[in-house]
Amino acid sequence: MSARRIETRSAAETEALGARLAERLVPGDVIVVSGEVGAGKTTLIRGAARALGVVEPVTSPTFTIGRRYSGGRLPISHLDLYRLEGMDEEDPALLDDYLGGDGVAFVEWPAVGAERLGRPALEVRLEHAGEERRTIEIVDRAVPGRGTR
Numbered sequence: 103m104s105a106r107r108i109e110t111r112s113a114a115e116t117e118a119l120g121a122r123l124a125e126r127l128v129p130g131d132v133i134v135v136s137g138e139v140g141a142g143k144t145t146l147i148r149g150a151a152r153a154l155g156v157v158e159p160v161t162s163p164t165f166t167i168g169r170r171y172s173g174g175r176l177p178i179s180h181l182d183l184y185r186l187e188g189m190d191e192e193d194p195a196l197l198d199d200y201l202g203g204d205g206v207a208f209v210e211w212p213a214v215g216a217e218r219l220g221r222p223a224l225e226v227r228l229e230h231a232g233e234e235r236r237t238i239e240i241v242d243r244a245v246p247g248r249g250t251r
Contacts, residue, residue, distance in 0.1 A: 104241070104242045105239060105240065105241045105242070106239070106240055107237060107238070107239050107240075108237075108238045108239075108240070109231060109235060109236065109237050109238070110142075110235065110236045110238060111234060111235050112234045113142065113145050113234065116142045116145045116146050116149065116228075116236055116238070117145055117146070117148055117149030117152070118149060119146060119149065119238060120145070120146040120147060120148065120149025120150035120151075120152075120153070121149045121150060121152060121153035122153075123146075123149075123150055123224065123226070123240070124149070124150035124151075124153035124154050125153065127150075127154070127176065127206045127223070128206075128223075129176060129203070129204045129205060129206070130202055130203070130204075130205075130206070131206045131207070131222075131223035131224070132201060132206070132207045132209060132219055132220060132221075132222045132223060133150075133206065133207070133208045133209070133222060133223060133224045133225075133226060134209050134212035134219065134222045134224070134225050134226070135147060135208055135209065135210050135212070135226045135227075135228070136210070136211065136212060136213070136225075136226070136227050136228070137227055137228035137229060138229075138230070140230070141228040141229060141230055141236065142228045142236050142238075143162075143210045143228060144160070144161065144162040144210070146226065146228065146238070147160060147180055147208045147210070148160040150178075150208065151171055151174070151178055151180070154174040154175045154176055154178060154206075155173060155174025155175050156171040156173065156174050156178060157173070158171065160180070162180075162182050162210065163180055163181065163182045164182045164184055164185060165185070167181060167182065167183070167185070167186070168180065168181040168182070168199075168200045170200070170205075176204070176205050176206050177203070177204060177205030177206075178205055178206055178207075178208065179200035179201065179205060179206070179207040179208070180207075180208050180210075181197070181200055181207060181208070181209045181210065181215075182209075182210040182211060183209065183210065183211045183212060183213075183214045183215050184210065184211040186214045186215070197215055197218050197219065201219070201220070209222075221243060222243055223242070223243060224240060224241065224242055224243065225239075225240070225241040225243060226238060226239070226240050226241075227239045227241075
């Protein structure tokens with residue numbers, strides 16, 4: 103496991119960081135992304151999606167729980183668990199439709215679904231650092247020797 107902290111100074115730099123993270127992703131990876139409202143979670147995910155070949159708009163799935171994007175190097179699932187109070191009353195297969203397989207999954211507000219998400223490949227935490235700046239901590243939890251990391 104390795105961790106690093108990076109500061110971005112604009113939304114464009116946050117997207118570019120997402121693009122760099124996407125280079126390392128392999129099928130089955132789950133990336134959990136946390137931070138307060140407006141911290142740049144979807145911006146980072148948009149950068150990763152663009153780098154993976156998604157050309158359609160990438161927006162937060164807050165009201166739909168999840169979105170899927172295809173047509174790029176890897177299929178992408180983008181989940182936002184903000185509106186869920188817990189997983190006990192949800193359909194057990196709710197997350198299964200988005201996780202695993204031949205794609206990658208980005209999960210915003212992952213705490214509520216932590217037990218069902220399994221071991222994430224990456225944990226990303228974003229914090230406001232003033233104006234357009236963000237402090238971003240990336241923890242790589244991938245299994246050593248897996249994929250192209």
